[in-house]
Amino acid sequence: TASEAKETLKPHDNGKDGLSIYIDPVTGQKIPMRDGKPCRTCVDMKTWKRLGKVAAAKTPEQTASTAKESEPKESSNNKAEAIASSANEDKATTPSAEWQRKNCPPDVEALGSSTWTLLHTMAAYYPERPAPSQMDTMKMFFEGFAQHYPCWFCKDDFQKSVAANPIQVGSRKKLSQWLCERHNEVNEKLGKPKFDCSKVFERWLEGPPN
Ligand code: FAD
Incomplete structure (x- = not known):
């Protein structure tokens, strides 16, 4: 009616x-x-x-x-x-x-896919033994990211996830695994398959084995 x-x-x-x-x-x-x-x-x-x-x-x-x-x-x-x-x-x-x-501004999928590419690549190139200043700036980057990501309900959920699972900046491996788990939470929410986090460097750093 x-x-x-x-x-x-x-x-x-x-x-x-x-x-x-x-x-x-x-x-x-x-x-x-x-x-x-x-x-x-x-x-x-x-x-x-x-x-x-x-x-x-x-x-x-x-x-x-x-x-x-x-x-x-x-x-x-x-x-x-x-x-x-x-x-x-x-x-x-x-x-x-x-x-x-x-040439259109991105929708939620194009923005998400490009953003994950940047984030996982940043994590994959993060130092294996970071200096204290590098740990600080990476932490600040994610704090700012969680405030400014331009899909507001994605951002709100990401903030909650980071509050429950504090960022791991101790090494390349720790950061990459942490990010993989955060991405998997979104995958789960959207009904997408979980990514095997043991393959994160193959996907974002080394490429598939020959
Ligand atoms: P994407 O999920 O964008 O993944 C890109 C590539 O990353 C995949 O092809 C795969 O090779 C690889 N990959 C997948 N999972 C992992 C993992 N766990 N670790 C490492 N690599 C992986 N969309 C919504 O509709 N609702 C939301 O609430 C939402 N929240 C988001 C929060 C954040 C912080 C971001 C960055 C994006 C969010 N998105 C959300 C967008 C969503 O996650 C996808 O990016 C979008 O649906 C496009 O999906 P896709 O199939 O292209 O693959």
């Missing part, structure tokens, strides 16, 4: 920095929002594009009030058009569409 539709669009504001959660009326998925728009670095590109189109036509508040005031059929037609048009764009093969895809 229209009142149920309004209820699903109600923001669940966490009271921080214009961040909130909306329930996607199409999929029921929880969508992280920043300043009333889907948070690009918190959702995958497909979801972001689809919700962006709906939001561009109407803000979430307008969408909620439209759902209340007008026929539900009209609102679901708008959503269907947005989904269809986003699906058509995904299939586009023109050079300019390809260029746009490659």
Whole structure:
């Protein structure tokens, strides 16, 4: 019903920095929002594009009030058009569409994958016997990282994980294993297979054996 539709669009504001959660009326998925728009670095590109189109036509508040005031059929037609048009764009093969895809700001997956590449590579090249100053700066790096990673719910969970499992900066091996375990926690949360942490140097430093 229209009142149920309004209820699903109600923001669940966490009271921080214009961040909130909306329930996607199409999929029921929880969508992280920043300043009333889907948070690009918190959702995958497909979801972001689809919700962006709906939001561009109407803000979430307008969408909620439209759902209340007008026929539900009209609102679901708008959503269907947005989904269809986003699906058509995904299939586009023109050079300019390809260029746009490659040059877009990252979604949660592209950002995550690039970030893990940097973090695991940093850990793999960290000294086997670090000097005290190197231990300090690595610790500070991760403290800053956990404050500034631009997917806020990823960052919140990472902060909790680091609080429960303090960073191990005593050696290359310790840091790499610690990071591998933190990454595995995210893998587990997302339903992805766990990585075998005994293979962390093969993956990030030495490459596969010949
Ligand atoms: P990725 O998980 O990005 O992994 C890249 C490569 O790392 C893999 O191909 C594999 O070879 C290697 N690898 C995998 N696991 C390990 C491991 N344990 N140790 C060493 N190497 C490994 N996304 C969300 O949707 N929700 C979140 O809450 C979330 N939190 C994140 C927190 C952080 C700190 C970061 C950096 C990213 C987070 N992400 C989150 C993004 C998510 O982890 C993935 O990066 C994203 O889903 C893309 O996954 P992928 O399949 O490309 O592989």
